[in-house]
Amino acid sequence: MIEKFWHRWWSLICATMAVIAVIIGLVVATTPQHQAQASNGRITLSFWHSMNGPNGQLLDKLVDGFNKSQTKYKVVPQYEGSYGLAESKYINTLHTNVTPTIMQQSDIATMTAVGDYVPVQQFVDADHYDLNQLYPGILSGFKLKGDLQSMPFNASSSVMYYNKDLFKKYGVKPLSQSPSYSEIRAAAKALTEKSKGAVKGATLQIYPWLPEQLAANQNSVVVNKNNGRSSAATAAELNTPAMQKIFTWVQGMIKDGSFQNFGTGSSASANQMAGFLGGKIGIFMQSSAAAGTIAKAAKFKWGETFTAHADDVPANGVAAGGASLWISKDKSKAEQQGAWEFIKYMMAPKQQAAWQIGTGYIAVNKASVKVPALAAAIKKNPETNVPIKQLQAGKVNAATAGPFLVNSQMDQYLGTAMQQIYGGKDIKTSLKEAENEVNKGIRDTNKSNAAILKAVFAQ
Amino acid sequence: MTTSLKHINHYFWLTLVALLMGAPILIGIWASLLPTADIAAGHLTSTNISLNNYIAAIQTTPVLRYMANSFIVAILITAGQFVLCTLAAYAFAFLDFKFKKQIFALFLITMMLPFEAQIIPNFQTIRVFGWLDSYAGLTIPFFASAFGVFMLRQAFLQVPDELHEYSQLIGLNHLQFLFKIVLPYSRSTLITFGLYMFLTHWNDYLWPLITTFSDSYRTTQVGLKQLQAQDTFSNWGVIMATAILILLPTLLILLVGQRYFKKGLNTGGLKA
Amino acid sequence: MYIKLDHLTKQFGDTAVLDGISAQIQEGEFFVLVGPSGSGKSTLLRIIAGLIPASSGSVFFDSQNVTDLPPKDRHLTMVFQNYALLPFMSVADNIRFGLHNLDLDATEEAKRVNDALDMVHLTELRDRKPKELSGGQQQRVALARAIATKASLVLMDEPLSNLDAQLRTEMRQELVQLHKELGMTLLYVTHDQVEAMTMGERIMVLNDHHIQQVGTPLDLYNHPANKFVATFIGSPKMNMFDATVDALEHFATLELTDANQHSVRLPLPYDLAAGAYQLGIRPEKITLSRSASAGSFPVRVMAVANLGRESSVSLVNNGHEFIASVPEQYPVPENQIVYATLPTDAADLHFFDEKSNLAVNNKGVPEKAGVLDGIA
Numbered sequence A: 001m002i003e004k005f006w007h008r009w010w011s012l013i014c015a016t017m018a019v020i021a022v023i024i025g026l027v028v029a030t031t032p033q034h035q036a037q038a039s040n041g042r043i044t045l046s047f048w049h050s051m052n053g054p055n056g057q058l059l060d061k062l063v064d065g066f067n068k069s070q071t072k073y074k075v076v077p078q079y080e081g082s083y084g085l086a087e088s089k090y091i092n093t094l095h096t097n098v099t100p101t102i103m104q105q106s107d108i109a110t111m112t113a114v115g116d117y118v119p120v121q122q123f124v125d126a127d128h129y130d131l132n133q134l135y136p137g138i139l140s141g142f143k144l145k146g147d148l149q150s151m152p153f154n155a156s157s158s159v160m161y162y163n164k165d166l167f168k169k170y171g172v173k174p175l176s177q178s179p180s181y182s183e184i185r186a187a188a189k190a191l192t193e194k195s196k197g198a199v200k201g202a203t204l205q206i207y208p209w210l211p212e213q214l215a216a217n218q219n220s221v222v223v224n225k226n227n228g229r230s231s232a233a234t235a236a237e238l239n240t241p242a243m244q245k246i247f248t249w250v251q252g253m254i255k256d257g258s259f260q261n262f263g264t265g266s267s268a269s270a271n272q273m274a275g276f277l278g279g280k281i282g283i284f285m286q287s288s289a290a291a292g293t294i295a296k297a298a299k300f301k302w303g304e305t306f307t308a309h310a311d312d313v314p315a316n317g318v319a320a321g322g323a324s325l326w327i328s329k330d331k332s333k334a335e336q337q338g339a340w341e342f343i344k345y346m347m348a349p350k351q352q353a354a355w356q357i358g359t360g361y362i363a364v365n366k367a368s369v370k371v372p373a374l375a376a377a378i379k380k381n382p383e384t385n386v387p388i389k390q391l392q393a394g395k396v397n398a399a400t401a402g403p404f405l406v407n408s409q410m411d412q413y414l415g416t417a418m419q420q421i422y423g424g425k426d427i428k429t430s431l432k433e434a435e436n437e438v439n440k441g442i443r444d445t446n447k448s449n450a451a452i453l454k455a456v457f458a459q
Numbered sequence B: 001m002t003t004s005l006k007h008i009n010h011y012f013w014l015t016l017v018a019l020l021m022g023a024p025i026l027i028g029i030w031a032s033l034l035p036t037a038d039i040a041a042g043h044l045t046s047t048n049i050s051l052n053n054y055i056a057a058i059q060t061t062p063v064l065r066y067m068a069n070s071f072i073v074a075i076l077i078t079a080g081q082f083v084l085c086t087l088a089a090y091a092f093a094f095l096d097f098k099f100k101k102q103i104f105a106l107f108l109i110t111m112m113l114p115f116e117a118q119i120i121p122n123f124q125t126i127r128v129f130g131w132l133d134s135y136a137g138l139t140i141p142f143f144a145s146a147f148g149v150f151m152l153r154q155a156f157l158q159v160p161d162e163l164h165e166y167s168q169l170i171g172l173n174h175l176q177f178l179f180k181i182v183l184p185y186s187r188s189t190l191i192t193f194g195l196y197m198f199l200t201h202w203n204d205y206l207w208p209l210i211t212t213f214s215d216s217y218r219t220t221q222v223g224l225k226q227l228q229a230q231d232t233f234s235n236w237g238v239i240m241a242t243a244i245l246i247l248l249p250t251l252l253i254l255l256v257g258q259r260y261f262k263k264g265l266n267t268g269g270l271k272a
Numbered sequence C: 001m002y003i004k005l006d007h008l009t010k011q012f013g014d015t016a017v018l019d020g021i022s023a024q025i026q027e028g029e030f031f032v033l034v035g036p037s038g039s040g041k042s043t044l045l046r047i048i049a050g051l052i053p054a055s056s057g058s059v060f061f062d063s064q065n066v067t068d069l070p071p072k073d074r075h076l077t078m079v080f081q082n083y084a085l086l087p088f089m090s091v092a093d094n095i096r097f098g099l100h101n102l103d104l105d106a107t108e109e110a111k112r113v114n115d116a117l118d119m120v121h122l123t124e125l126r127d128r129k130p131k132e133l134s135g136g137q138q139q140r141v142a143l144a145r146a147i148a149t150k151a152s153l154v155l156m157d158e159p160l161s162n163l164d165a166q167l168r169t170e171m172r173q174e175l176v177q178l179h180k181e182l183g184m185t186l187l188y189v190t191h192d193q194v195e196a197m198t199m200g201e202r203i204m205v206l207n208d209h210h211i212q213q214v215g216t217p218l219d220l221y222n223h224p225a226n227k228f229v230a231t232f233i234g235s236p237k238m239n240m241f242d243a244t245v246d247a248l249e250h251f252a253t254l255e256l257t258d259a260n261q262h263s264v265r266l267p268l269p270y271d272l273a274a275g276a277y278q279l280g281i282r283p284e285k286i287t288l289s290r291s292a293s294a295g296s297f298p299v300r301v302m303a304v305a306n307l308g309r310e311s312s313v314s315l316v317n318n319g320h321e322f323i324a325s326v327p328e329q330y331p332v333p334e335n336q337i338v339y340a341t342l343p344t345d346a347a348d349l350h351f352f353d354e355k356s357n358l359a360v361n362n363k364g365v366p367e368k369a370g371v372l373d374g375i376a
Ligand SMILES: Nc1ncnc2c1ncn2[C@@H]1O[C@H](COP(=O)(O)OP(=O)(O)OP(=O)(O)O)[C@@H](O)[C@H]1O
Pocket: C012, C017, C035, C036, C037, C038, C039, C040, C041, C042, C043, C044, C191
């Protein structure tokens, strides 16, 4: 069949090939150098982000709103994969035709070390932008020596989610707004026992960010030098009473048989979510940004509470998670100005309100709660406001600013320690080992990055 | 055992193995018809079988754009390789020049070098050229294919010397000889080569992954990966539907080109 | 168009393939190049075609020196052993494709294709692909392709050797017939001396880098210029005997023995200097009989190859094996003793110098035809 075709169209194929060869030439010749100047006279700003699914769609909508709101700039959003992937892409393509003007990134330490950005503080100062309209507890995580490096756009905090319908079915009292470890343990045990094992009471994913938040909530840092905020951290503080309490709690639940371990790896988080949505898990801890997804997919009533606190320690508050927007140094003044205009737009009460409603991230602008749409949403479902309340109730200090650590292997070794502890190994031993390993890493990093770190803290 | 019983026995095992091999695809097709909520909840069936995932995939994801990009990239690479490999293979097969053997050996050596080993230098090159996130960057590094040169050279060597001599007698120049005799003579290899290269590059993953940064240039395989959500849970129904869509061209080509794959991949047996 | 080859030599790297090749081929001649495998026939043909350059020497077409002309400017065509048809084209297209650079108008082109097809009786098969034809038909297509060009020189390199014996015989006749009709100069390469003998008007025997002899078939058969030609031409091969001529004697003493164990002595038909010679005698010139007679000597029958009309009888005498052809069926059992008689006619005795292998002093034998053009 092909042969016949081939025979008949042979010369045509040759000609086509020749034409294609010419096209290739043209492709090369005309490959766009990603010029900032768009055809219609607007300045094009490329915006790399890590939002997808419903969150990504909403982000696109907000960007569209910005593009329609003025005629000078055109922001082109590009999803670049997870924060980690986007970050490595960013680093690998610095000073190339694809370097974005605006970059969304959560890893403030690495971004600072790479240093290829203009601190947002400069635009804030020049524009007399009022930072007081934003929550200080969120801003603190993005400041170095008091200067705002990047703009926290999508802020989240860790919360506890629970399946209200399951609680009701098995006659377990709903969780309080700020539950203690023992309250959760008791509820988890009750759920498991009353459902005769059909439901596992609780889980805590092997995801180092979670114990970090649980420690912050006990006003405990994870690295020295005020969580690495006053000067470069020189040692990890993992084998602390705070950490020990967290894992004692977890091991207790494991002993009760009310705890589900979803393991590690890329699917752990998806499996955990599937377990919760499938009514097989009673309580789990996750970023408040997961609320949007749960709201869309859960076929049951669910609740959201503050991050759990240790029984004998009052809740100190947690660090803001999420990511911030960075303005590239590599671009013209006009482009950077456009980036700042875009950031201002995205931080306005209306946009932040829409963002919280749609995603579960916290509206960083204090005035957002007064935007009718968000006010109505909170009224209808008070759970929506839990992350903000938690933030407002929390203290602004070193623990809640979160650790600032360049290039350490904190996540890796804390994750390993969690696996060991979940497997029944001694808590203190596991934490101590992790601490030693991380310390080694910190020492090496500090040695090889001495100049960078000096520059970062000299600002 | 009688023959018919034997046959039944054979068919039984063959069917079983075929089912086993085909299971991932069959399950994928089935899943693409289920609502995502049911998949996420771990249900294997649903009362709600529909093509909605396909509609959603086309409407809410850039999958068509991805497919168009893959198509463009695969076609450009195939065409580019066709041009370059044909010319290089012609030189190795029909021309005499100094150090021909050594140069050909060099070609073969580069064939041993996995593409993964070339990624970093290639990346640096197109980065410097400003070809990141462009068709040029996606395609040009693949134009020179040692494997292609080797495969075509082997095919060209099958052209009898007499045909070469005959072409000289009737006054064909090199290009005429190439186009009027060598290429038609080697057409099964060329078709195989084309289909194979198209498929390979339709399925490219690593290179597009690291050199594309916008949906304008992302290809299907990378796009598919994009669709798996990060902060939120994955929309598996749509992802499966997209995967099936992406699979279609591959299946089509395999179906149409089967004969040539069988023939072409044991080059040497390429007599017309 | 006549062709002149002037001191052509060819080396591939260090190996000499052709040396001192000089010859003339007449216009319209059916000229056969014959020689054992590897003797350089194809090489010579390709030099004439311009496909490979000669290492030295020149080629003239008529009076034009074409040594440096590319093949396409030599206005010749070639038929190859494996036909060299384009498998992806129909028979007619193959023929038309051969007219590629002749700048013919469409009607002329069509006419030539049709005429050529007609001539080789393939008009019906014009739309078939080569692989849908038999070997003989494919070779006819190749012929038609050559004919259609109307080139005045056609080179053929073993065109029939891929065909089976019967078809080959048929095609030989067809080719000879075609040549008669068209009158082109035809250079025909074969390693088969029967083919050379039956087809060629003149034959050039190549061996050992050199031309051994050029002449008509009968010339070569009757007057081989050297031992190589003598044994190469003719089947069964010419028998060779060691012969010694003593001074003053008009006899050659052979290493054969008669019934009394005396050496066989042959009277010389002409004078030869004393010395050692090789005596060549064609098998059909040796006569056999069941009973002894004057001049005969006993031989033992080793084997008999009965060909129906004639028989080749392998014989042995005094440890020497030779063959006699008898023009009849020869039902003699193996190991039977019969009696052989050697010819005495000057024309039937071929003496070759022991050292140079050249034919010696057969003057007085009437020349039938031909010239000895380039004896090495
Ligand atoms: N391209 C070449 N390189 C080196 N040697 C060659 C080449 N072509 C031919 N020869 C050598 O030259 C000699 C003559 O080869 P040629 O093909 O002319 O012989 P031939 O008489 O046609 O033999 P045959 O009857 O087998 O076709 C052979 O010994 C062959 O090995």
